[in-house]
Amino acid sequence: MTITPEMKGILIWVLIMVIKILVITHVLLGACAYTVWLERKLIGRMQNRWGPTRVGWFGLLQPAADAIKFIVKEDLLPPGVNKPLFLLAPLLAVALGLTSLAVIPFGETVTIAGHTEALQISGITDPNGGGAAPIFDPNVGLLIILGVTSIGVYAIALSGWSSNSKYSLLGSLRASAQMISYELALGLSLVGVVMLGSSLSLRAIVDGQAAPAGATGLSQWGVLHWNFFGGFQFVAFFIYLTAAFAETNRIPFDLPEAETELVAGYHTEYSAMKFAMFFIAEYANMFTAASIATLLFLGGWHSPFEGLSFIPSIPFPPIIAAFVPTFWFVLKICFFIFFYIWVRGTLPRFRYDQLMGFGWKFLLPLSIANIIVTSAIMAWRAAP
Amino acid sequence: MVPITWYLVLSAILFTIGVAAFIFKRNIITIFMSIELMLNAVNLSFVAFANMWKDLSGHIFVFFVMVVAAAEAAVGLAIIIAVFRTRQTLNVDRVNLLKL
Amino acid sequence: MVHQLLFIIFAGICVAGALNLLLQKHPISSALSLIVVMGSLALLYLLLGAQFVAAIQVIVYAGAIMVLFVFVIMLLNAGEEEHTKGSRIAMWFGVPSVAALFGMVLFILLQRSKIDYQIQLGAFGRPTKDVAILLFRDYLLPFEVTSVLILVAIMGAVVLARRQP
Secondary structure: OOOOHHHHHHHHHHHHHHHHHHHHHHHHHHHHHHHHHHHHHHHHHHOOOOOOOOOOHHHOOHHHHHHHHHHHOOOOOOOOOOHHHHHHHHHHHHHHHHHHHHHOOOOOEEEEOOEEEEOOOOOEOOOOOOOOOOOEOOOOHHHHHHHHHHHHHHHHHHHHHHOOOHHHHHHHHHHHHHHHHHHHHHHHHOHHHHHHHOOOOHHHHHHOOOOOOOOOHHHHOHHHHOOOOOOOOHHHHHHHHHHHHHHOOOOOOOHHHOHHHHOOHHHOOOOHHHHHHHHHHHHHHHHHHHHHHHHHHOOOOOOOOOOOOOOOOOOOOHHHHHHHHHHHHHHHHHHHHHHHHHHHHHOOOOOHHHHHHHHHHHHHHHHHHHHHHHHHHHHHHHOO | OOEHHHHHHHHHHHHHHHHHHHHHOOEHHHHHHHHHHHHHHHHHHHHHHHHHHOOOHHHHHHHHHHHHHHHHHHHHHHHHHHHHHHHOOOEHHHOOOOOO | OHHHHHHHHHHHHHHHHHHHHHHOOOHHHHHHHHHHHHHHHHHHHHHOOOHHHHHHHHHHHHHHHHHHHHHHHHHHOOOOOOOOHHHHHHHHHHHHHHHHHHHHHHHHHHHHHOOOOEOOOOOOOOHHHHHHHHHHHOOHHHHHHHHHHHHHHHHHHHHHOOOOO
């Protein structure tokens, strides 16, 4: 069977897509494992103790030891569980946690061997290659991530119901109710950013946060055009961050999985690898929430020194220069992960009725007010 | 290329299966879900015709159908919960007396 | 070719999910099959160039309305189906009527209407923006009326499901 050039092009495209998916997924899974290590170390230091130190220098091999433990532990199947749903729930949680990676842009493009490739799994460059090719990414990228978050409720609801245990059912009902309540505030807080960027595509929103071409004086500094500063979306930022804490079931909103309240909530009956899957899903969701906050509010991959002429720009070779924006992106995500862990070590837990009241009676009206104020200011600025 | 007739036939199949589930099932929640299936089949027809006429009014119709389906599902499920509290059953054949 | 293959795969999943809803005994399995149907319908909308509708189908229908159904099934602990006298009579009359309905719809679609149009991928340039313009300019009144409708539905649901003191 002869291979036509068209088929060769398709095969190369498939190969590059597979490489991108493998690299990004493995980096995220490794990051999840080491975020657990970072959390244990930081919480330990905040509580004036060491954290893991025995396994390797500074306990750096602790995630490897945890992985081996999860793999060799006995995988219990409690009696009376609904077997298909019991097995489906952690799979769904992990799959959805990793699906959001497909639309997150990590940078601009990288050119290897004459072929330009966008640093985004669902980003497509001009197939003829070469030059400043425009990157096509999904028109509704932000809605895809919100959709994945909406389906994530099923993983928790089904895990609790199929476990045939009172603690699990209560924990999962509380967690699902909490997630769908805070999804509203999450979505509405992002409407202000979408209005400023005039698009639902993540790449377009980040491109709107660069300094405009004809800027003079102080407004050349890129940081002033980020949506948090120049777009005045700081209220939306804090609403989004609070809702993201609630969506990922982290302290101060982790009542559904707190040990002193409900044993372990919806993942009480899970052991070994299935429990590890829920864990991975929780940290992957944390990374997704941090990525969205970075892309929408903090300018994505734009460096904070952009536009400052007195900072010398180091001439990197083109391969490294393509990944410098990715470095800034990852640095901002690391700040958010540190913030997540910092809040965990500092704040106490909400009670369940306080949690629901806060979501419905405070965050939701505040996010609607943010939409009204943002659109009023935009209309006032655009009025002739 | 896919002719539009394929989409319309798929919509007809889904609608018919929805009608069949509505007639044959006895659990009231399943009957409710078959109504949602029928609404989805109609949505598919709307979007297919919107592609044909290049008119986005089809999408607007789908939007409104979804909103009405959401409102109807909320109120309908509240009624089902109220019925369950008094009759203790979800089988429509057993809810056949006006007074308990 | 790829378009036809994708259509056949997702249409097959739709029909399989719908048949599963009809044939399963426990309502939670029917609910999960309906979620599968809605997901594959969202993918079919993407093939029809309706990106915004596909996204809100997943967010609203599969992610909110069906969550409501799954919650109610879990809370009421609905058991399996049972066949009563009424349902046997329904099958005797129902199967011919459903077959007649299907035959009638197919006859009208295929024989009488004669629509000859091939679906174009990428038919709409910027669907979200154009839908928003239509929604807030031409269809503003229905939009406002539906917001009142949702308010009425919320109040109705809260009142009906409240525990009587």
